Amino acid sequence: MTAWTDHRTFLRRALRRPALIGAPAPTGPTLAAAIAAVLPATGAPTVVELGAGTGALAPAISARLAPGARYLAVELDAELVAHLRHRMPWLHVLQGDAADLPALLANAGVGPVDAIVSSLPWTLVPPQQQREMLAGIAATLAPSGVFTTITTLTALPTRVRELRRSLEATFGEVVATEPVWRNVPPSRLFVCRGPRAC
Ligand SMILES: C[S@@+](CC[C@H](N)C(=O)[O-])C[C@H]1O[C@@H](n2cnc3c(N)ncnc32)[C@H](O)[C@@H]1O
Structure with a gap:
């Protein structure tokens, strides 16, 4: 399998389930490096x-x-789970809904998490559902943990403002990075710390 296979699989699933996938192409290496840089290196x-x-x-x-x-x-x-398991057998993949994160992690025997990264299509999720999902994320993070999510510059500004409000209701600190233009679509990160007890 190759990067071309990744793109083809991604596009097929995006055409089949546009609201779930929420992007036309996989994240590019510049944005991937930016999100990885937020993670603890030691x-x-x-x-x-x-x-x-x-x-x-x-x-x-x-x-x-x-x-x-x-x-x-x-x-x-x-289909993406099967693709991941075939392409990256070293990666521990949990099939499930991010809305059920606490239960998914408990079933996998995973305790408090130090960092969560997300490229979920948040701006396509209604605010009430966003807040419920974010509450689950905050509940699984260690107090010193960090949650980072990608948001595209092509998303509707009203939806991005709603997302930011949901993030600020869940975390003590929410910082938006500069845009990463070398990505399709151009995107930025929200880096969130200080999970509140929701
Ligand atoms: C924009 S794509 C990003 C994929 C990949 N991380 C990347 O950066 O190219 C969003 C991914 O989130 C998955 N997804 C959307 N909603 C989800 C949910 N509630 N729980 C788990 N995965 C979800 C989609 O199936 C899709 O693979």
Whole structure:
């Protein structure tokens, strides 16, 4: 399998389930490097990726982490889960809904998480559902943990403002990075710390 296979699989699933996939192409290496740079580079952190797709973030994330780190990926779409398991047998993939994160991690025997990265299509999710999902994310993070999510510059500004409000209701600190223009579509990160007890 090749990067071309990844793109073809991604596009097929995006055409079949546009609201779930929420992007025309896998994340590019510049944005993947930016999201990986937020993760701890030393120690033995537990890192969870939400919405792993065809695994576009996985090489940058695994390269960032030290050998003792634990890295798990959550993906809802069954075809993408099969693709990930075939393409990246070293990656611990949990098939399920990010909305059920606490239960998914408890079933996998995973305790508090040090970092969660997400490329979920948040701006396509209604605010009430966003907040419920974010509450689950905050509940699984260690107090010193960090949650980072990609948001595209092509998303409707009103939806991005709603997302930001949901993030600010869930975390004590929410920082938006500069845009990463070398990505399709151009995107930025929200880096969130200080999970509140929801
Ligand atoms: C924009 S794609 C990003 C894929 C990949 N991480 C990348 O950067 O190229 C969003 C991914 O999130 C997955 N997804 C969407 N909603 C989800 C949910 N509630 N739980 C788990 N995965 C979800 C989709 O199936 C898709 O693979």
